[in-house]
Amino acid sequence: MQNKVQLITYVDRLGCDNISELNALLQTELKGLFGGVHILPFFTPIDGQDAGFDPIDHTRIDPRIGDWDDLRQVSGHTDIMADMIVNHISAESVQFQDYLQRGKASEFYDLILTEDKVFPHGPTQEELAKIYRPRPGLPFTRFTLSDGTEKNVWTTFTPNQIDIDVRSEQGKKYLDAILRVFQGAGVSMVRLDAVGYAIKKAGTSCFMIDETFDFIASIGEKARRMGISVLVEIHSHYKTQIEIAKRVDYVYDFALPVLVLDTLFNRNASNLKKWLHVAPRNVITVLDTHDGIGIVDVASEGGKAGLIEDGALGRIVDKIHGNSKGTSRRATGGSASNLDLYQVNCTYFEALGRSEKSYLMARAIQFFVPGVPQVYYVGLFGVGNDMELLEKTNVGRDINRHYFTKREISERVDSEFFDRFRKLMLLRNDHPAFDGVFEMMETPSYTLHLKWSNSGDWAELFIDLEAMEMRIRFSRKGKAAELKLW
Structure with a gap:
């Protein structure tokens, strides 16, 4: 990369x-x-x-x-x-639709994660409380298979994401x-x-x-x-x-x-x-x-x-x-x-x-x-x-x-x-x-000074946060140059 x-x-x-x-x-x-x-x-x-x-x-x-x-x-x-x-x-994938149609007979049965595969005897309230959730609610959605069987399928994010x-x-x-x-x-x-x-x-x-x-x-x-x-x-x-x-x-x-x-x-x-x-x-x-x-x-x-x-x-x-x-x-x-x-x-x-x-x-x-x-x-x-x-x-x-x-x-x-x-x-x-090598210079809290060095080449950023002014300097053919953005 x-x-x-x-x-x-x-x-x-x-x-x-x-x-x-x-x-x-x-x-x-x-x-x-x-x-x-x-x-x-x-x-x-x-x-x-x-x-x-x-x-x-x-x-x-x-x-x-x-x-x-x-x-x-x-x-x-x-x-x-x-x-x-x-x-x-x-x-809507072929895999999940086949699972809904054929259940255990589906070639994708093992691919679909259901609640009972993780909790064979059902989860306790304590176990449910431990599950880290990115979104509100339980991480399951109840689906009905073609034979009438109901299954709680893991859906961490949305019911459309199996x-x-x-x-x-x-x-x-x-x-x-x-x-x-x-x-x-x-x-x-x-x-x-x-x-x-x-x-x-x-x-x-x-x-x-x-x-x-x-x-x-x-x-x-x-x-x-x-x-x-x-x-x-x-x-x-x-x-x-x-x-x-x-x-x-x-x-x-x-x-x-x-x-x-x-x-x-x-x-x-x-x-x-x-x-x-x-x-x-x-x-x-x-x-x-x-x-x-x-x-x-x-x-x-x-x-x-x-x-x-x-x-x-x-x-x-x-x-x-x-x-x-x-x-x-x-x-x-x-x-x-x-x-x-x-x-x-x-x-x-x-x-x-x-x-x-x-x-x-x-x-x-x-x-x-x-x-x-x-x-x-x-x-x-x-x-x-x-x-x-x-x-x-x-x-x-x-x-x-x-x-x-x-x-x-x-x-x-x-x-x-x-x-x-x-x-x-x-x-x-x-x-x-x-x-090259990164350095963060020791400066007061109201300033930020960052520098990169590679052999004889260097580039540095200096920001005065009180004045909200920025300066970018760098080497160019052995001399110092500055990038002015305004």
């Missing part, structure tokens, strides 16, 4: 109708900006109830946007990350088939979506238990033999994240987005610096993704202190809502059919009050901290909350999932804002210092 900025995008929301058009965009208007692209679920169908994260067929690209040959064209010049949805399949038994032979075959297809298409990294919930064991939280680590290690070993790296997507307490990072290829730095907001809102880098002293280095950094801005990653948990004190964290959330003039409240918590209670749904640009200066400071911090940075397609153009789409779908996360037109893309690529952002991305991609 190249140590360059990566793009996170849906195929059909970036002014493109298909993968071929996305490929063309990467080689024209966006040329040189991205060493890799995380293409969000492109499987059949891309427009399911969870925007592709409920695949009917995980080994087939939705024919409306292309095929595996089209994806291979992209992988010829750009690293591709693809989602491997290990926890569940669609209720959990699979990843430890069964059918489960292993299912996941192995996905890896083989990815390998053939030139996918260089897989993101294990919702993998923390994949292993269920009676009497445990059923989330990131010891057996989950064994499962991740098994997939990682198979993937590496195929030349594919593995990124694990886990939202959890920061100390848990540090431990997870020791045992996998890559994790997300999900603490960073809120810590950067804390730094800029409160003009104090203390919490960010504390994190950078202990943060894992094998990370993919983000400020925004297709999901909301995660809160649990910096919060306290079970008596363990978080990276930000809970009261201060509450004020940061309130500040986000204030900066968005309340629009983010309409997409967060129990609003707008939203079930991700630990996230704030809002574009990062909107969270910063639509301040281009603050936003570019935030991106500069992201690009200078350790890790491979990713930029979400909405954040690429610095746009606000899409209230029209939210009102149309009543899905909270759609506030940050805008459908750009070709004309919008053309206009934004030509904007002054994008020209500034482009310069910042090109510096991060092209300067050799970022392949």
